[in-house]
Amino acid sequence: MTPSPTPLLTVRDLTVDYYDQVNPVHAVRGVDLTLHRGETLGIVGESGCGKSTLVTAVTRLLRPPAVTTAGSVVLHPRDGAPVDLLRLTERELNTLRWEKIAVVLQSAMNALNPVMRLGTQFTDVLRRHRGLSKRAAQERAAELLAMVGIPADRLRSYAHELSGGMRQRATIALALACDPDLVVMDEPTTAVDVVMQRQILRQVARLKAELGFSVVFITHDLSLLIEIADRIAVMYAGEVVETGPARRLYTDPRHPYTAALRGAFPPLHGPRREIAGIPGSPPGLRTPPTGCAFHPRCPHRFAPCDHQTPVPTDDEHGTVACHLLAGPAPTTREDGRHART
Numbered sequence: 001m002t003p004s005p006t007p008l009l010t011v012r013d014l015t016v017d018y019y020d021q022v023n024p025v026h027a028v029r030g031v032d033l034t035l036h037r038g039e040t041l042g043i044v045g046e047s048g049c050g051k052s053t054l055v056t057a058v059t060r061l062l063r064p065p066a067v068t069t070a071g072s073v074v075l076h077p078r079d080g081a082p083v084d085l086l087r088l089t090e091r092e093l094n095t096l097r098w099e100k101i102a103v104v105l106q107s108a109m110n111a112l113n114p115v116m117r118l119g120t121q122f123t124d125v126l127r128r129h130r131g132l133s134k135r136a137a138q139e140r141a142a143e144l145l146a147m148v149g150i151p152a153d154r155l156r157s158y159a160h161e162l163s164g165g166m167r168q169r170a171t172i173a174l175a176l177a178c179d180p181d182l183v184v185m186d187e188p189t190t191a192v193d194v195v196m197q198r199q200i201l202r203q204v205a206r207l208k209a210e211l212g213f214s215v216v217f218i219t220h221d222l223s224l225l226i227e228i229a230d231r232i233a234v235m236y237a238g239e240v241v242e243t244g245p246a247r248r249l250y251t252d253p254r255h256p257y258t259a260a261l262r263g264a265f266p267p268l269h270g271p272r273r274e275i276a277g278i279p280g281s282p283p284g285l286r287t288p289p290t291g292c293a294f295h296p297r298c299p300h301r302f303a304p305c306d307h308q309t310p311v312p313t314d315d316e317h318g319t320v321a322c323h324l325l326a327g328p329a330p331t332t333r334e335d336g337r338h339a340r341t
């Protein structure tokens with residue numbers, strides 16, 4: 001299915017802080033993203049860049065001490081008016097969960113209830129959210145498992161009786177139980193081997209084409225995103241530093257961090273190339289570097305980089321926040337965050 005330009009989710013100026021007894025830690029800083037209908041948006045960055053915090057804020061799954069302090073997350077459902085998820089009550093949210101938005105977590109063992117058979121977990125969701133009879137829910141559960149290549153007799157199994165790959169595929173089937181508009185996948189293939197990883201990615205792509213849902217896919221592996229994403233957003237130190245079409249971003253990265261990230265993973269296709277780690281470490285978010293947060297590790301840093309925050313600029317290739325492309329930022333907010341465009 002060709003992605004349509006109709007937005008399904010618009011995230012604007014989203015900011016998340018972790019509060020402790022000292023000062024807030026800015027884990028997500030002024031993020032803007034748009035996900036279109038039928039599209040897969042990949043979010044990539046090193047551990048601690050804020051990508052998982054971002055999606056837990058978007059799906060309203062944040063737990064203290066994390067707090068969303070600013071921004072909006074507007075869902076444009078197929079049927080009905082747009083809603084800002086951040087303004088909904090828990091009760092209102094519960095009507096959207098499973099039916100409009102579903103989440104696949106990194107660890108299927110944590111996502112599945114260890115003391116309930118798989119079948120019970122599927123039928124609970126289907127009866128509650130779809131109002132199916134017990135028999136109809138059992139039949140639908142078997143269909144859902146079949147979609148990810150798991151035989152129906154596994155509905156009698158507990159999570160610990162399944163292999164890691166099977167568990168992860170079962171959580172994907174469960175996420176699709178109520179035909180959601182949006183499926184958020186947080187590193188869904190991290191705990192499985194590369195063969196299973198490819199199988200799962202192929203299944204997700206096939207199901208997305210068949211059912212028409214949109215995907216937000218989080219990973220630290222940029223090469224893997226090329227396999228599945230239509231567009232990619234690259235995060236560093238709590239901010240989105242580059243967005244663009246997946247293939248362009250991979251073949252012609254414009255932000256030095258995107259280029260460094262690409263160089264740190266082996267290509268899945270094409271000629272072999274030398275792998276190079278990114279020197280240094282991601283910055284602590286309690287006291288991130290001034291100016292461009294990547295400047296201590298950037299091989300291209302120049303005069304303005306250590307004191308002026310680059311403003312994200314848009315063009316036909318995407319969005320990038322780097323002085324190399326935009327020139328020195330004329331204005332920077334006093335709190336050091338990007339000025340909005």
Ligand code: SF4
Pocket residue numbers: 255256257292293294295296298299300301302305310321322323324
């Ligand atoms: Fe490197 Fe400067 Fe661009 Fe930051 S703004 S990525 S330090 S060139």
